[in-house]
Amino acid sequence: MSELRYDGRVAVVTGAGHGLGRQHALELAARGAKVVVNDLGGDRTGAGASAGPAQEVVEEIRKNGGEAVANPDNVATPEGAQAIVQTALDAFGKIDIVVNNAGILRDKSFKNMTVEEFDAVIAVHLRGSFLVSSAAWPHLRENSYGRIVNTSSPAGLFGNFGQANYATAKMGLVGFTKTLAHEGAKYNIKANAIAPVAWTRMTEDLLPADFADKLGVEQVTPLVAWLAHEDVPDSGEVYTVGGGRIARIFVAEGPGYGQKETLTVEAVRDNWAAVSANEPLTVFRNVGEQMGPLIQQLTS
Secondary structure (H helix, E strand, C coil), rough: CCCCCCCEEEECCCCCCCCCHHHHHHHHHHHHHHCCCCEECCCCCCCCCCHHHHHHHHHHHHHCCCCEEEEECCCCCHHHHHHHHHHHHHHHCCCCCEEECCCCCCECHHHHHHHHHHHHHHHHHHHHHHHHHHHHHHHHHHHCCCCEEECCCCCHHCCCCHHHHHHHHHHHHHHHHHHHHHHHHHHEEEEEEECCCCCCCCCCCCCCCCCCCCCCCCHHHHHHHHHCCCCCCCCCCCEEEEECEEEEEECCCCCCCCCCCCCCCCHHCHHHHHHCCCCCEEECCHHHHHHHHHHHHHHH
């Protein structure tokens, strides 16, 4: 099989100074992409800033024969997001790939979580992905080509104690990804999301130390690279990835219960088993399909 290449493609990878983002940037560059390495350079809570981490990754890429430029702007501000995309345009003339990877943690049990701690995490993960994608979107549409990879999380898909802010942002990215897939389809813009499990500075307090070697970032990046490639067939999907395992995660609907008469509380109670049944499952591709069973009931 031929090697997958990204020659002629320009990629922006946010949060690429460490961990997953760094590995994504290195892999894309090694396969021919020109890369904007974005990283604010703060700690994992978002505090501080330094141009050092992004520049170090750029120097590593250049040492290995690749092309890259650093960008230290903040994804969570409109001005920062625009500057990140402008860096790609100024350095390489276009943008083809956006990997939204930047993130911070402000873990706290819900009863102790402050508004600031909630907003700060939403701002980087969810708002930041929106802002950077929004800045790139006109250029992707104009060129009739784009690949967007968003970073969700199992914590968002299934919930996790002490991460109400993080989980909210990460589940929000699922809806964001699916909507971009619909709106980008006619312009050959594909958007997908990953829900990674990897040992990084973001997760070192959450994952068992014994798994550090088995959950390396190099086990996640191949999926990101595939989703960023021109040959990827799918859009609007979410995949969990880690430790050498990849699986599609999907939103599905059970058979449900319906009646022509107006529902009552008692009818809901008496048919709760049917309402809660999870077989057979149906995976809908859009809101129109999901409305199908209801429309059929209303018109039959």
